[in-house]
Amino acid sequence: MSTLNFKNAFSQLKADLIGKDSHRGITLTYAWMANQFGHFCLGAIPTFVSYTISKTKSDPKPILYCALIVTLFWFIFEIFNFLAPLAFNFFSKKYAHKKKYTFKPKWGNIAYDTTVDVFFFALGAFSASLFINYSTLNIYILLIIGVALIYPTIDWFFIKMYQSYAEYPFQFRLSQWNNEINENDKEKVIAFLKKENTGNHLLLFGEKLSGKTSLAVGACNELSIKKNACFYLTGTKLYSLLFEESSLEQSQKLRPWHWKDADFLIIDDINPGYPFHEEIVRATDFLRFVDSLKSEPNTKNRNLIKNSNIIWVLGNCGTPPFPAEWIEMLQGLGIPKNKIETICL
Numbered sequence: 001m002s003t004l005n006f007k008n009a010f011s012q013l014k015a016d017l018i019g020k021d022s023h024r025g026i027t028l029t030y031a032w033m034a035n036q037f038g039h040f041c042l043g044a045i046p047t048f049v050s051y052t053i054s055k056t057k058s059d060p061k062p063i064l065y066c067a068l069i070v071t072l073f074w075f076i077f078e079i080f081n082f083l084a085p086l087a088f089n090f091f092s093k094k095y096a097h098k099k100k101y102t103f104k105p106k107w108g109n110i111a112y113d114t115t116v117d118v119f120f121f122a123l124g125a126f127s128a129s130l131f132i133n134y135s136t137l138n139i140y141i142l143l144i145i146g147v148a149l150i151y152p153t154i155d156w157f158f159i160k161m162y163q164s165y166a167e168y169p170f171q172f173r174l175s176q177w178n179n180e181i182n183e184n185d186k187e188k189v190i191a192f193l194k195k196e197n198t199g200n201h202l203l204l205f206g207e208k209l210s211g212k213t214s215l216a217v218g219a220c221n222e223l224s225i226k227k228n229a230c231f232y233l234t235g236t237k238l239y240s241l242l243f244e245e246s247s248l249e250q251s252q253k254l255r256p257w258h259w260k261d262a263d264f265l266i267i268d269d270i271n272p273g274y275p276f277h278e279e280i281v282r283a284t285d286f287l288r289f290v291d292s293l294k295s296e297p298n299t300k301n302r303n304l305i306k307n308s309n310i311i312w313v314l315g316n317c318g319t320p321p322f323p324a325e326w327i328e329m330l331q332g333l334g335i336p337k338n339k340i341e342t343i344c345l
Helices: 006-017 028-055 063-092 107-132 136-165 183-193 212-225 235-241 246-252 283-290 299-307 322-332
Strands: 201-205 230-234 264-268 309-313 340-344
Touching (some): 006 028, 028 063, 028 107, 028 136, 063 136, 136 212, 183 201, 183 212, 183 340, 201 212, 201 322, 212 230, 212 264, 230 235, 235 264, 235 283, 283 322, 322 340
Parallel strands (some): 201 340, 264 309
16 A cells, blocks of 8 residues: 655645746645635735724724634635535435435535634634734634644645545546436445455446546545545556556656556546447457567566556447456456446446
């Protein structure tokens, strides 16, 4: 299992803070820090403004009151942001025309994120209060807020690193996926996310726009948030990587993990699906790539595929021999049938 450490975090922090955004782009860790700095400012600036306005009145409010009022305002605002989707989901059960969540959101994770946001609002508000008027009470309040933010700040920074190093083509939560899927297939996705051993394979079949890629990304993103090392790549990319020697790959690797040592792997776009009615890459072709186009089996590559947890994004469903051929290929690699699940979208 690949894990990140504080050395990785300091390297990422250095990369985020040094250099120009227009040149190097924006990372998820940088975006998270910028977001929290925005929350800090949205706590500090209204505190300054409200105190300035109160001073023009005959009975100015103490600055601590201003900081408290601003914090309460953002607390109520964030609670509304958090509870509104919950309320919508509740009422959607009563009204058939309302669309429900296919996969339930991780409300605990969202509540955790909301709490951290409120604490950053409070940090900004009471920092402004201290800047305007020093008080021992204000110092104590800031110390409490600061200590409370140490763990979640480190935790969220690491989560964003896990998401970033997965190299997903887009950011997507599983609860955002609202395509059609039957209950049995839905349970297969949920069960895959709970797997703690290795060598599990989930095969996604479906036509174009059936939601195969977004389902795979949403599922693995939930695993990234739980600090699993995930990695996304297309079939075309994998075909070339299968020919690389491990020593060469290690020398070029500028990241904590790659596809060979990820906990979970997405192999996308192996076949396009409709309007193509035939497979461009059949299971037998894929196996030839695994064997490096040699007549004898490539044991190293075969074991990598066998022992990895993989979500396969394949082509059309329901046209023989597509699903059966891929299942047989995986079983030929020594993967037990009970570790192979298929979903047709």
